[in-house]
Amino acid sequence: MKLSEGKKGVPYTIKSVNGNEEMNTFLFSLGCFEEEEILIVKKMRSNFIINIKDGRYGIDKQLASVIEVI
């Protein structure tokens, strides 16, 4: 499912990242790519706070919806 449909506080494993190439590469350098863990810390109407490795990031819903997780 898409990360944007995920629940807060549940650790997910990334299945695929399907943004544009540049964004995928950037997310990769943060450690956001398949088989890595990702967690939603806070869910808002148009924003999410997520945890990747040891960092917290604010992302928009658009980006959350291109990250496939299981």
Place this chain on the structure above:
Amino acid sequence: MKIALAGNPNSGKTTLYNAITGKQEHVGNWAGVTVDKKQARLKENFGKNVSVVDLPGAYSIRPFTSEESITRDFVKNEAPDVIINVVDGTNLNRSLFFTTQLLELGIPLIVALNKSDLAKAKTEINIGKLEDELKCKVVPTIALKGKGLKELIDNAIEVSNNKKQENVFSELSKYNNIEKQDKARFKIVNKIASNVEMKKVKSTDETLEDKVDKFVTNPIIGIGLFVLIMSFIFDLSINTLGAYIADFLVGIIEGFQGSLAEMMTNAGVSDFLNSLLTDGIIGGFGAVMGFLPLIMVLMFGLALIEDSGFMARIAMIFDPLFKKIGLSGKSIVPMIVGYGCGIPGIMASRTIKDEKQRRMTALLTPFVPCGAKVPIIALFTAAFFPNHGYLFALTYLVAFAVIILVGLLIKAITGADDVNNYFIVELPEYRIPSVKRAFMKMLETGKEFIMKAGTIIVACNTIVFIMASFSFRFTLVGDAVENSILANVASPFAILLIPVGIGVWQLAAAAITGFIAKEEVVGTLAVVYSMGAAINEDFELTNSLLLKENMGITAVAALAFMYFNLFTPPCFAAIGAMKAELKSSTWLRRGVMLQFGVGYTVAMIVYQVGTLIAYGRLGDGFMASVVILTAISIYLMKLINAGKKEKSLVLASEVA
């Protein structure tokens, strides 16, 4: 010898750089404060004949935004003798990805394990093991407190003698596909991190910061908090602390001015020379200097916010709103920096990846009234609306409204859409802002301001004074100033400003000199009207009555003049920064035209509508303003329609 500082954004490179070079470069607690490389000499007590280069932060050697490519180009092309890789100890795993890439370059490398105090609370890093894994020296540091820096530099100098850095990751070179190589790299990094790190707190656990963020990142609470903090800073700067110091300062300057004038009169110095020195040079300088405390207090407050970690949250909160006008949430950062000075503000737009959003940010940031425009706002609100202190803060809200409206307009014209514009911002840990750092930043701003006032402003004032004193035949004009060179040069421009209610040559001259530096608007007014100007603690302008009388314009026209100066293009230096960021002379031309159009239109509407409401009569040049407004509206409608057509053509071609 040359040392390069490289590492992830917000790992503390510039803080380290400032500590070892004694510089006062812009630091802040968010990713992407440094957008250009900086170079300086190492402090003597650290080492002799060593230059240090601070590079913009990057997550990877393969750049994402333009400032990240500066880092790559520098380390690859300029061959520093040693790289200090600043690693954020609180996010070791992510940081080491870049470290392994740097190690492959073969340049001697040393790791500064920074924020080691923050890291200790969360994790335990085995330094010896990490050195073994990376085959390079690792020194724990706390750049903020200056800890570990001597050891770091000593080691860096020693390491630089090694001609080549050992590369323990040579196995990665067998991959010829970068994607596969980077995946393998992260596997190695994950292994190293788990070998050397003993986590005390799981990074997925809810922290105190998460609890704070629950409130702060709520759009209503977040924006409310932001407005509250900014209002507090403005109040402190303009109504209380800043105004109080300003009053004191102006007292000294005016005292000096008076006694010097008296001394020269007694010594029999010619009236012209006396007046040039006291009214022209010292008076003009003093008028501008009087606003220095206001700006310093403003910068102090801004530095505290920048240090706290709030900026990244603000960017996140503003993202949904800003997307609607073709900007990114990150555009708020250049705008907040732009409160201080437009130039670093415009440059900060570099961290925005999307070209359209970046361009929009660079074009709209100058609409934020910068520190140099503070004197204009303070002078006019205080002189013409002495009992309405809130007008100062209100001006900033008007500026924000102008940004939103112009943003919507550009979006309608260019058809900028938000498809594929993803937003991501790193949320750094909150920090109690350092009063000391904010104080240093404030002093630095003060120093720059005094230098500017002492050079450019004094030079301008002198020229303005001479131009206002002589006719084209180089005879003194005396009281018949309308015959002066300045009056003759500025009068044609004044005609153009009649529909704005400010068709007076003195005001036109002030607006023109404002392009050299915005402080000079007040400087020129002070010279041509021979008055000192500063506000006292009761928010009253000293000599305000004199100013009002001398200007002979209505309060509404004064407001229009203020908006004209706030929203027409910024000073030449800031236009230069716009040129550098827009990278296109076409866009620069469009941008400057747009800013002229906006400044003129806003001021004209304020004057004409205001005059009608406040005085129940038509303003000067009313018919001309109707014609101009109609022409602008028709032109904009044409542009918007052309934009729509282009958009539908693009869509049609995409469908086909």
